[in-house]
Amino acid sequence: MAERTAVLPDLVEQAIGDFVRCIADSPQFQKWEGAFPGVMAPSHHARLQKLSDAYRDLQSDSEYQDAENDFRTLCERSNDIISIAAGIDVFASGSCSCCG
Numbered sequence: 001m002a003e004r005t006a007v008l009p010d011l012v013e014q015a016i017g018d019f020v021r022c023i024a025d026s027p028q029f030q031k032w033e034g035a036f037p038g039v040m041a042p043s044h045h046a047r048l049q050k051l052s053d054a055y056r057d058l059q060s061d062s063e064y065q066d067a068e069n070d071f072r073t074l075c076e077r078s079n080d081i082i083s084i085a086a087g088i089d090v091f092a093s094g095s096c097s098c099c100g
Contacts, residue, residue, distance in 0.1 A: 010060070017055025024052055 023029050055061060083089045 013055075013058075014060075017051065017058070017061070020048060020051045021055060024048055 079089075
């Protein structure tokens with residue numbers, strides 16, 4: 001049970017960070033904020049920005065982003081090697097859609 005309670009605050013913090021970032025980056029929020037200057041109190045805007053910055057600075061988030069980028073690079077390089085050997089662009093020709 002101790003393991004679950006140790007993980008839960010991290011999950012909550014991650015969920016809050018995700019929510020804050022999604023809201024702050026959404027076109028709807030950007031439009032609202034731009035259309036009504038001064039509606040959001042500067043202290044609220046600063047708090048929202050602080051939460052967003054704190055989330056981006058989390059070690060686990062940066063480690064995840066680094067791992068994701070490294071994995072994406074590995075997949076792209078693998079595609080290049082296979083495509084050269086096969087003589088076709090494997091990724092481009094391997095469609096995931098139902099229609100081919």
